Amino acid sequence: MNKTLLPLVGIAAFAVPLALPAMASAQDSSGGANYQATLDPVATNMVNGSGTATVTLSGNQATVSVTANQLLDASPHAQHIHIKGSGECPKADAAHDHNGHKAISTTDGLPAYGKIGTSLTTKGDTSPNSALAIDRFPATGSFHYTRTITVTPDVAAAVRANNAVIVVHGIDYNHNGKYDNVLGASELDPKLPQEATAPAICGALNSMPTGGAGTGDGATQASAGGNSADLIATGLGAAAVAALAGTLILRRRNAAAQR
Numbered sequence: 001m002n003k004t005l006l007p008l009v010g011i012a013a014f015a016v017p018l019a020l021p022a023m024a025s026a027q028d029s030s031g032g033a034n035y036q037a038t039l040d041p042v043a044t045n046m047v048n049g050s051g052t053a054t055v056t057l058s059g060n061q062a063t064v065s066v067t068a069n070q071l072l073d074a075s076p077h078a079q080h081i082h083i084k085g086s087g088e089c090p091k092a093d094a095a096h097d098h099n100g101h102k103a104i105s106t107t108d109g110l111p112a113y114g115k116i117g118t119s120l121t122t123k124g125d126t127s128p129n130s131a132l133a134i135d136r137f138p139a140t141g142s143f144h145y146t147r148t149i150t151v152t153p154d155v156a157a158a159v160r161a162n163n164a165v166i167v168v169h170g171i172d173y174n175h176n177g178k179y180d181n182v183l184g185a186s187e188l189d190p191k192l193p194q195e196a197t198a199p200a201i202c203g204a205l206n207s208m209p210t211g212g213a214g215t216g217d218g219a220t221q222a223s224a225g226g227n228s229a230d231l232i233a234t235g236l237g238a239a240a241v242a243a244l245a246g247t248l249i250l251r252r253r254n255a256a257a258q259r
């Protein structure tokens with residue numbers, strides 16, 4: 001076990017007996033709700049990458065984590081929470097001709113994932129105004145991003161309705177190691193190549209499956225000696241867990257949910 005978790009386990013184990021009577025309903029007031037997405041390559045865009053994302057939402061406060069792998073290295077990857085589309089990623093039939101190549105541009109994907117609700121920048125503004133703030137997005141091919149931000153009420157509502165989509169942009173369609181004009185200019189900003197703004201990996205956010213740490217039966221698991229990840233999650237709140245423990249706990253919770 002990661003050493004930084006040890007104090008948490010102690011605190012959680014101590015706190016659980018006190019928390020038991022309220023535990024069934026505690027998740028609404030203090031725990032936050034968890035949403036997750038598997039980020040798959042966008043059809044037709046010649047992407048080999050993959051990723052995962054989680055959002056822990058408490059009121060309008062969201063702790064967002066995005067892990068991305070095998071995208072174009074040394075290049076900025078704009079990433080957003082998209083809302084008010086059909087809550088899904090674009091399929092191959094959304095592709096259009098771009099400079100003689102079939103590909104899905106950011107605009108082509110709009111009916112599926114909707115407009116930008118939140119810009120997942122590394123610092124500063126997170127509004128749609130920062131959609132292409134390329135100096136404030138991850139800029140490596142593989143990265144792990146975590147930030148706690150305040151989202152707008154419409155973004156929070158979309159996440160709760162399982163109608164929000166995480167999109168990481170920036171593709172290397174012709175695999176030449178850089179953004180170039182193979183697909184022409186971006187329709188978002190003609191100074192940028194289409195490759196720099198086209199969607200790379202995408203996933204719909206959905207509430208984590210019931211039966212895991214976020215459900216009322218956590219109390220039963222706790223009194224029966226459930227594992228420490230469940231105790232921490234129910235005792236301290238998922239936001240704290242996500243911030244302090246990151247993917248270690250999430251991985252374990254997923255494993256627990258699948259039992």
Ligand SMILES: [Cu+2]
Nearest residue numbers: 079080116167
């Ligand atoms: Cu986007």
